[in-house]
Amino acid sequence: QQQVKQSPQSLIVQKGGIPIINCAYENTAFDYFPWYQQFPGKGPALLIAIRPDVSEKKEGRFTISFNKSAKQFSLHIMDSQPGDSATYFCAAIPSSGGGADGLTFGKGTHLIIQP
Amino acid sequence: DVKVTQSSRYLVKRTGEKVFLECVQDMDHENMFWYRQDPGLGLRLIYFSYDVKMKEKGDIPEGYSVSREKKERFSLILESASTNQTSMYLCASNRGYSPLHFGNGTRLTVT
Numbered sequence: 037q038q039q040v041k042q043s044p045q046s047l048i049v050q051k052g053g054i055p056i057i058n059c060a061y062e063n064t065a066f067d068y069f070p071w072y073q074q075f076p077g078k079g080p081a082l083l084i085a086i087r088p089d090v091s092e093k094k095e096g097r098f099t100i101s102f103n104k105s106a107k108q109f110s111l112h113i114m115d116s117q118p119g120d121s122a123t124y125f126c127a128a129i130p131s132s133g134g135g136a137d138g139l140t141f142g143k144g145t146h147l148i149i150q151p
Numbered sequence: 152d153v154k155v156t157q158s159s160r161y162l163v164k165r166t167g168e169k170v171f172l173e174c175v176q177d178m179d180h181e182n183m184f185w186y187r188q189d190p191g192l193g194l195r196l197i198y199f200s201y202d203v204k205m206k207e208k209g210d211i212p213e214g215y216s217v218s219r220e221k222k223e224r225f226s227l228i229l230e231s232a233s234t235n236q237t238s239m240y241l242c243a244s245n246r247g248y249s250p251l252h253f254g255n256g257t258r259l260t261v262t
Binding site (some may be wrong): 045142 | 256
């Protein structure tokens, strides 16, 4: 059973556009939602994270929107650049559920920003 | 800055060989993890360890084992490699509930 559903699997956006990646979860025990960014040939790295007590978090051009009642969260990239081309993973973890072994990843979105 | 180092970027092994993937972290993290990454399947947890000589099965442990003799080193072992174990393998570490720090991966091909 897939606990975190991520869409789309791939996405192509023109430079300056706003790619949006969506994730949905079922487990109401999840209370920390990180996003990881992975460039080719590299391991994933933490990009931004949110807890459900806020509906939005911004870090530079990256914004997470969180809808607790719908159990959905999404990543928006403002003024996207070719350098943002990467694979993005959403994830969820219950803070009371032990260490990062409780971390559940979405299946990833391969994003391409065209010049 | 945390560094997680995986000893090999690329490995090519034959079916039936015993394969060792090595991972070392330099930040005294107690938790270490092995994931495999496959297109369309995302990141799947194979094994993890909370302390030296401790290991726990993840979601897909079949065909794998691990060893953690020292805090900084976590090894993934394929006792008898099979073609369905061709994949990208990622090691990660963290402390407590802090974000995972990943290595750059080992791309293993089993022929």
